Amino acid sequence: MTVMTFPDAVTDISEAIKKHHLATTFGWQDVAQRYRRSRIGAFWLTINMGVMIGALGLIFGNLFRTPMQEFLPFVGCGLIVWGFISSCLSDGCTSFIGAEGIILQVRMPLFTHVMRTLWRNTIVFAHNLVVIPVVLVIVTAPISWVAILALPGFILVSLNLLWMMLVLATICARFRDMTQVMQNFLQVIFYLTPIIWQTKTLPVGMPQYLFDLNPFYHLITLIRGPLLGQIPSPVTWLYAIAMLAVGWLFALWLFGRYRKRIPYWL
Amino acid sequence: MAKIHLDKASVSFPVYNAASRSLKNRVLKVATGGAIERRFDGLVVVKGLDEIDLAIHEGERVGLVGHNGSGKTTLLRLLSGIYAPTSGSAAIDGECVSLINIGLGIDPEATGRENIKLRAAMMGMTTKELSSRYDEIAEFSGLGDFLDMPFRTYSSGMQLRLAFATSTSIRPEILIMDEWLSTGDEDFKDRARQRLNEIVSSTKILILASHSRELLLGNCDRLIWLEHGRVRMDGPAKAIADEYFGR
Structure with a gap:
């Protein structure tokens, strides 16, 4: 019974991948709009990010009495990666709702709209990455070859985000208040995940599972770790790969079951 | 070979109000055993199209007439593959642009x-x-x-x-x-x-919805008259236009 719904989802997704130029064209267009009347365009987001990193780094670095050379790159990479994950997820909620005009007038694979959201956020993420070398130079921290591992990490994170966004887009099209729920959820996750605090500054005896079970801890580590010169542990890789498999199975089932209903909900 | 085949295709829209769109109410409904449902969840289902049987073959120029709310736009969306029929089936073979x-x-x-x-x-x-x-x-x-x-x-x-x-x-x-x-x-x-x-x-196939007799007769050889989501008449353009617009 559940297997029957898969082909529908797979057809939609493979068509969207085949027509990836649609997602990249419109995703790029979303970012390009920021450049039209402002010379530095999307770099305003980068500037915001830079200020936030500077402020949080200085405040919490001093509060936790961590050396700046270590803490600033940690907060910087963490906030940038978290920014990517959280904006993908919150934008993911409106992927279908926001594309209502297109969905109701043009026959296009629905997954295209999810890919567009991911592409837009990837471009913004690439803008923000500029901050990292700046931070590293300021605190004269070294950068190692391990950083290259951030690339497979990024791909694994993106593939995980795609299924989450597909699920969120589908659910939010039907239940509009889920978007608000998601905002609150992301806020809580932000404080629960080691982004502005480090695991080692926790008091002794704090249970490990607090972050070991937190999927977002592993997702962030996959990109942040290599950028800071640390190789993510096999547990982190396995966790992310397992989540990818289970998550996609669930997303395919849900999307396959409700894909045809989505235009009616809009 | 482009062709369109609708077999008892129906389209019905759920009309959600704020209450039925809310997940919170959904959860509460489960908790309260459905009592709330009758009072707050006024889920109305509107039938846009009702068991439409239709076959359009290559080379046909089809016009669509009907008063506002008769289901023209819904049928166009069904034929474009935007809506999938809620019951029955719709087979659309051919690359379709609206x-x-x-x-x-x-x-x-x-x-x-x-x-x-x-x-x-x-x-x-x-x-x-x-x-x-x-x-x-x-x-x-x-x-x-x-x-x-x-x-x-x-x-x-x-x-x-x-x-x-x-x-x-x-x-x-x-x-x-x-x-x-x-x-x-x-x-x-x-x-x-x-x-x-x-x-x-x-x-290969043209489908044109219009309120203009002149336009329809100039471009179509077959007309479909929709009323209340059903096909009221279907036939040669001239004959149907005479019926619909009056002679």
Whole structure:
């Protein structure tokens, strides 16, 4: 019974991948709009990010009495990666709702709209990455070859985000208040995940599972770790790969079951 | 071989109000054993189309008539593959393009050139197809150097030209239109009419919804009269038009 719904989802997704130029064209267009009347365009987001990193780094670095050379790159990479994950997820909620005009007038694979959201956020993420070398130079921290591992990490994170966004887009099209729920959820996750605090500054005896079970801890580590010169542990890789498999199975089932209903909900 | 086949296809819309859209109420409903459902969850289902049986073969020029709310737009969406039937089946074989809102996808801040690209992508053209047609589109629009200016600086006539030139450069197997496309100024009108006729005659199946008798008789050989989501009459254009519009 559940297997029957898969082909529908797979057809939609493979068509969207085949027509990836649609997602990249419109995703790029979303970012390009920021450049039209402002010379530095999307770099305003980068500037915001830079200020936030500077402020949080200085405040919490001093509060936790961590050396700046270590803490600033940690907060910087963490906030940038978290920014990517959280904006993908919150934008993911409106992927279908926001594309209502297109969905109701043009026959296009629905997954295209999810890919567009991911592409837009990837471009913004690439803008923000500029901050990292700046931070590293300021605190004269070294950068190692391990950083290259951030690339497979990024791909694994993106593939995980795609299924989450597909699920969120589908659910939010039907239940509009889920978007608000998601905002609150992301806020809580932000404080629960080691982004502005480090695991080692926790008091002794704090249970490990607090972050070991937190999927977002592993997702962030996959990109942040290599950028800071640390190789993510096999547990982190396995966790992310397992989540990818289970998550996609669930997303395919849900999307396959409700894909045809989505235009009616809009 | 392009063809369309609807078999007892029905479309019904759930009309959600704020209460039934809310997940919180959904959860509460479970907790309270459905008592709330009758009071707050006024889920109304509207039948847009009711068991439509329809076969359209290659070469047919089909007109759609009916009063407002009779289900024309819904049927067009069903035929474009946007809506899937809630019961029954719809088989649409052939690449299908609808010329309903030709301004969809246009970004007023972007230049004319960028907008041709955006609009073409929205029509389903690949990058390759576009590059082979780009010059022709630019020339037909007659915008010249204005193509490098932002779209918002265009006069409404120029905006229409750009959208029209791009939207009509495609040659789909199944073409769906809701009313004829209106086309700005006088000198452009003739060229636009000629171009529309070209695309209409090259398409394998035309489906045109309209309130204009003249337009329907001029382009269609078969008319379908929709009423309350059902097919009231279906037959040769002249006979149905006489019935619908009166003699």
